Amino acid sequence: MHKETARLLELDREHSLVMHIGAILGWDQETYMPPKAIEERSSQLALLEGLAHQKAVNPEIGELLAALEAKSDLSEDEKAYVRVVRRDYDRETKLPEAFVTEYAKEASLSQAAWADAKKNNDFAAFKPHLSRMVELNKKRAHYLNPNAKPYDVLLDLFEPGSTQESVAAVFAKMKSYLIEILTRIRERPQIEDKCSGLRVDKHTQERISQYFMKVLGYERDRGRLDVSAHPFTTTLGADDVRITTRYVEDYFPSSLFSTIHESGHALYEMGIDPNPDYRGTKLAEAVSMAVHESQSRLWENIVGRSPAFWERHFPALSALLGEVGEGLDLESFVKSINRVSPSLIRTEADEVTYGLHVIARFELESALFDGSLNVEEVPEAWRAKYRELLGIEAPDDRQGCLQDVHWSMGAFGYFPSYALGNLYGAQFWAALKKEIPDVEARISGGDTSAVLAWLRKNVHVQGSRYTPGELVKKVTGQALDPVWFEKYLREKYSKIYGF
Amino acid sequence: MHKETARLLELDREHSLVMHIGAILGWDQETYMPPKAIEERSSQLALLEGLAHQKAVNPEIGELLAALEAKSDLSEDEKAYVRVVRRDYDRETKLPEAFVTEYAKEASLSQAAWADAKKNNDFAAFKPHLSRMVELNKKRAHYLNPNAKPYDVLLDLFEPGSTQESVAAVFAKMKSYLIEILTRIRERPQIEDKCSGLRVDKHTQERISQYFMKVLGYERDRGRLDVSAHPFTTTLGADDVRITTRYVEDYFPSSLFSTIHESGHALYEMGIDPNPDYRGTKLAEAVSMAVHESQSRLWENIVGRSPAFWERHFPALSALLGEVGEGLDLESFVKSINRVSPSLIRTEADEVTYGLHVIARFELESALFDGSLNVEEVPEAWRAKYRELLGIEAPDDRQGCLQDVHWSMGAFGYFPSYALGNLYGAQFWAALKKEIPDVEARISGGDTSAVLAWLRKNVHVQGSRYTPGELVKKVTGQALDPVWFEKYLREKYSKIYGF
Numbered sequence: 001m002h003k004e005t006a007r008l009l010e011l012d013r014e015h016s017l018v019m020h021i022g023a024i025l026g027w028d029q030e031t032y033m034p035p036k037a038i039e040e041r042s043s044q045l046a047l048l049e050g051l052a053h054q055k056a057v058n059p060e061i062g063e064l065l066a067a068l069e070a071k072s073d074l075s076e077d078e079k080a081y082v083r084v085v086r087r088d089y090d091r092e093t094k095l096p097e098a099f100v101t102e103y104a105k106e107a108s109l110s111q112a113a114w115a116d117a118k119k120n121n122d123f124a125a126f127k128p129h130l131s132r133m134v135e136l137n138k139k140r141a142h143y144l145n146p147n148a149k150p151y152d153v154l155l156d157l158f159e160p161g162s163t164q165e166s167v168a169a170v171f172a173k174m175k176s177y178l179i180e181i182l183t184r185i186r187e188r189p190q191i192e193d194k195c196s197g198l199r200v201d202k203h204t205q206e207r208i209s210q211y212f213m214k215v216l217g218y219e220r221d222r223g224r225l226d227v228s229a230h231p232f233t234t235t236l237g238a239d240d241v242r243i244t245t246r247y248v249e250d251y252f253p254s255s256l257f258s259t260i261h262e263s264g265h266a267l268y269e270m271g272i273d274p275n276p277d278y279r280g281t282k283l284a285e286a287v288s289m290a291v292h293e294s295q296s297r298l299w300e301n302i303v304g305r306s307p308a309f310w311e312r313h314f315p316a317l318s319a320l321l322g323e324v325g326e327g328l329d330l331e332s333f334v335k336s337i338n339r340v341s342p343s344l345i346r347t348e349a350d351e352v353t354y355g356l357h358v359i360a361r362f363e364l365e366s367a368l369f370d371g372s373l374n375v376e377e378v379p380e381a382w383r384a385k386y387r388e389l390l391g392i393e394a395p396d397d398r399q400g401c402l403q404d405v406h407w408s409m410g411a412f413g414y415f416p417s418y419a420l421g422n423l424y425g426a427q428f429w430a431a432l433k434k435e436i437p438d439v440e441a442r443i444s445g446g447d448t449s450a451v452l453a454w455l456r457k458n459v460h461v462q463g464s465r466y467t468p469g470e471l472v473k474k475v476t477g478q479a480l481d482p483v484w485f486e487k488y489l490r491e492k493y494s495k496i497y498g499f
Numbered sequence: 500m501h502k503e504t505a506r507l508l509e510l511d512r513e514h515s516l517v518m519h520i521g522a523i524l525g526w527d528q529e530t531y532m533p534p535k536a537i538e539e540r541s542s543q544l545a546l547l548e549g550l551a552h553q554k555a556v557n558p559e560i561g562e563l564l565a566a567l568e569a570k571s572d573l574s575e576d577e578k579a580y581v582r583v584v585r586r587d588y589d590r591e592t593k594l595p596e597a598f599v600t601e602y603a604k605e606a607s608l609s610q611a612a613w614a615d616a617k618k619n620n621d622f623a624a625f626k627p628h629l630s631r632m633v634e635l636n637k638k639r640a641h642y643l644n645p646n647a648k649p650y651d652v653l654l655d656l657f658e659p660g661s662t663q664e665s666v667a668a669v670f671a672k673m674k675s676y677l678i679e680i681l682t683r684i685r686e687r688p689q690i691e692d693k694c695s696g697l698r699v700d701k702h703t704q705e706r707i708s709q710y711f712m713k714v715l716g717y718e719r720d721r722g723r724l725d726v727s728a729h730p731f732t733t734t735l736g737a738d739d740v741r742i743t744t745r746y747v748e749d750y751f752p753s754s755l756f757s758t759i760h761e762s763g764h765a766l767y768e769m770g771i772d773p774n775p776d777y778r779g780t781k782l783a784e785a786v787s788m789a790v791h792e793s794q795s796r797l798w799e800n801i802v803g804r805s806p807a808f809w810e811r812h813f814p815a816l817s818a819l820l821g822e823v824g825e826g827l828d829l830e831s832f833v834k835s836i837n838r839v840s841p842s843l844i845r846t847e848a849d850e851v852t853y854g855l856h857v858i859a860r861f862e863l864e865s866a867l868f869d870g871s872l873n874v875e876e877v878p879e880a881w882r883a884k885y886r887e888l889l890g891i892e893a894p895d896d897r898q899g900c901l902q903d904v905h906w907s908m909g910a911f912g913y914f915p916s917y918a919l920g921n922l923y924g925a926q927f928w929a930a931l932k933k934e935i936p937d938v939e940a941r942i943s944g945g946d947t948s949a950v951l952a953w954l955r956k957n958v959h960v961q962g963s964r965y966t967p968g969e970l971v972k973k974v975t976g977q978a979l980d981p982v983w984f985e986k987y988l989r990e991k992y993s994k995i996y997g998f
Contacts, residue, residue: 014546017539017542017543017546018546020539020543021520021524021543021546021547024523024524024527024543025520025523028523028527032531032723032725033739034719034720034721034722034723034738034739034741035720036718036720036721036738036739037721037735037736037738037739039738040516040519040736040737040738040739040779041736041739043516044516044519044520044523044736047513047516047517047520048520051550219535220533221533221534221535222533222535222536223533224531224533226531236536237536237539237540237543238539239533239535239536239538239539240532240533240535240536240539240540242533280539
């Protein structure tokens with residue numbers, strides 16, 4: 001290792017420590033913090049952000065990067081490391097301080113305005129903030145890369161290497177088969193959700209969550225489960241990856257699958273270790289949002305909603321549910337948790353329709369950034385998209401274009417990651433099945449460790465060694481191809497709905 | 500306010516923010532942190548300590564202090580503020596960096612050695628570390644004030660203004676009456692502890708704790724109750740003062756009184772507000788360890804173990820205990836929680852013998868620092884002190900001189916605060932009773948708010964405006980006098996034990 005790399009690692013580790021300290025404060029804020037503490041907590045977080053920024057823009061990093069980039073004898077890991085550090089360093093240094101401050105202020109106002117607007121179903125009140133966030137993000141994109149299309153720059157922030165064109169190409173294929181599969185499903189008799197309305201107390205739901213965390217291989221000495229308004233996974237340290245869930249008393253699958261979902265994120269974080277010399281640095285971070293989402297969705301949907309999984313674990317679930325679950329049998333439970341039905345709210349969507357919610361947002365974002373859509377037209381464009389893609393229409397904007405927080409924070413380009421995650425997940429799964437043909441038999445026999453071991457070796461451990469594009473090629477032998485998700489969905493849902 | 504003061508406040512607030520961030524990490528470490536996170540957590544805390552130190556030794560503080568100290572027109576609060584900032588600034592800047600690093604390293608080794616030595620009842624293994632900590636503390640005292648006796652310098656760190664002589668004078672009086680009262684009690688028939696052995700599950704104990712936190716006026720929107728191995732109070736922000744307790748299943752008074760004790764600490768912290776302009780700064784901090792302890796012990800012992808308090812709250816306690824508490828009546832409960840019996844372990848001692856445990860440690864510390872006691876003589880000197888003061892002798896060092904962590908961390912001069920707290924508490928109580936003669940009737944009528952209001956106005960709100968000596972004079976009209984504690988004990992225990 002070059003001495004410049006060693007020094008870069010040192011500086012980077014300090015930055016990671018500060019980020020992890022911030023994560024501790026963030027976790028506490030969402031789980032246990034008393035309400036009146038919020039004001040000082042914001043100041044504490046602002047101080048840490050300032051400190052992290054200060055460490056991130058240290059000119060010494062720029063000098064070290066320049067020195068390393070001039071060398072021809074970097075190891076593979078050094079090269080990858082220089083790439084990710086360069087990426088973050090440019091992102092941190094290219095934005096003028098004044099812009100960062102202005103952006104933070106406007107985003108905070110915008111988020112507050114969105115929360116009110118959603119509550120009051122008042123898009124007009126949010127509109128000027130949405131305009132401002134679009135405008136500021138065009139500016140931001142310009143600072144980061146004046147030679148690229150703004151929306152491409154934003155997409156790249158979440159999914160390195162992706163562009164509007166590449167995402168559009170993938171989504172076009174996905175859109176056509178999702179609509180086709182959905183049409184077939186709608187022609188079949190609808191499944192009744194037998195879980196709905198069963199009252200399961202929080203304590204029992206917590207025991208169910210704990211049971212499945214154990215089944216999946218979540219390491220309890222390196223994390224924990226708590227409760228928050230919105231489930232999330234957060235990394236407070238290399239050996240401290242916590243998840244949260246929430247308990248809906250009359251719909252226990254909500255906490256069950258959110259726990260499996262977040263455990264999938266956590267298993268990824270817990271498994272990152274590309275190189276012992278790079279622990280606690282950017283090389284030991286997840287490669288992208290979409291790859292992260294592939295892990296949570298693979299566990300939640302491909303494994304966690306599969307008949308094989310429940311063949312093994314339904315008896316345990318029944319035992320934990322006790323009397324309240326007496327009317328539930330294996331077959332109707334598996335059908336219930338795989339029920340497909342177009343709905344208005346993305347976060348409640350099933351596996352088949354989820355991608356359509358994302359495509360709607362991607363197409364609207366693309367239009368907002370290429371100028372073909374004005375902010376005031378968003379509510380009507382939203383309704384039109386939902387009619388086109390899902391065949392339903394929101395009765396109000398609260399359940400329409402005001403439902404998600406993302407745009408209010410300026411997180412344009414984020415949504416595609418969610419659907420790309422499904423695609424990566426299915427493609428990884430196909431590769432895994434080629435190597436472990438009896439994986440379903442193993443799962444129904446109670447062994448998910450082969451799945452975890454394969455994901456660890458192929459995906460988790462790599463950290464940021466490869467770009468998402470390189471990773472999927474290395475792991476599956478080909479570039480991202482939406483056909484794998486299609487195959488997975490057809491095979492699964494033709495059985496469930498009998499088409 | 501002078502512009503130098505305003506700038507000092509600004510610098511100080513940043514330092515406070517960093518300290519509070521550290522407190523969040525510390526709280527999490529003791530309550531929820533998964534075990535494997537400890538390694539990185541130490542690095543995170545070290546980073547924050549470094550940052551806090553850096554902010555604390557900022558030379559600008561020295562310049563601002565010098566400028567302010569040269570002025571003759573400071574307001575009273577400015578004067579007080581300059582005094583406390585000067586105190587901390589000198590403490591932080593007078594120790595050379597190399598010494599601080601060496602001290603931290605040795606203290607950490609010493610604490611680990613102590614933990615092992617205690618487990619193995621092996622004083623010999625701890626001895627070299629104890630010698631080293633004494634030696635380093637002599638050095639530390641010399642750096643801080645070469646003209647004072649080292650032990651005086653150390654005492655002053657915890658109780659500003661106190662010296663070995665002043666503490667010895669107070670303790671001499673206390674020792675004589677404690678021994679006399681204890682002798683009288685021992686001549687009377689012993690009380691049976693009717694609470695011992697009652698199995699109360701954790702959930703019920705938690706409900707009991709929550710009930711009494713509410714009774715005392717603990718603000719739940721500015722704090723919370725959790726569980727830790729050792730109960731503590733910690734300030735994570737001006738509006739975030741959390742307490743912990745622990746549940747002993749066959750001795751519910753343990754959590755009950757530790758919760759009341761910690762609530763007493765928390766009520767103090769929650770009430771500090773000497774001046775709105777000085778929020779989040781050193782003026783808005785507790786004045787001393789002993790005054791802090793006066794608040795926890797006043798609530799725990801003077802209020803929380805009084806017949807008046809239980810006249811009101813025993814029915815609620817009975818209701819919460821349910822079936823398990825059926826054999827318990829008001830009178831025997833109050834007697835049980837006020838049982839006096841010499842024991843070996845300080846932290847389990849009753850109100851009467853507690854001070855003797857502290858005097859033993861104070862006398863041994865004094866001797867260690869004036870050279871009349873060698874480290875290798877500590878175990879035997881400890882046994883002799885306990886024979887002399889409490890009439891009992893530890894069968895091993897684990898229950899003798901190895902029981903407390905303090906010396907292993909180098910916290911010499913800390914122990915006296917615990918007993919001084921009892922003295923302050925009783926003196927404050929006497930003053931309170933003069934102003935509110937019917938306080939006991941109020942308490943038995945269910946109203947403790949008069950107590951809290953009096954403490955708020957006289958003690959809490961002041962923060963560090965006065966030194967402890969000034970405060971006690973201002974509040975009670977006289978210097979600290981151990982006679983008030985004596986009066987309190989005689990009155991209470993002559994009734995309980997009938998002498």
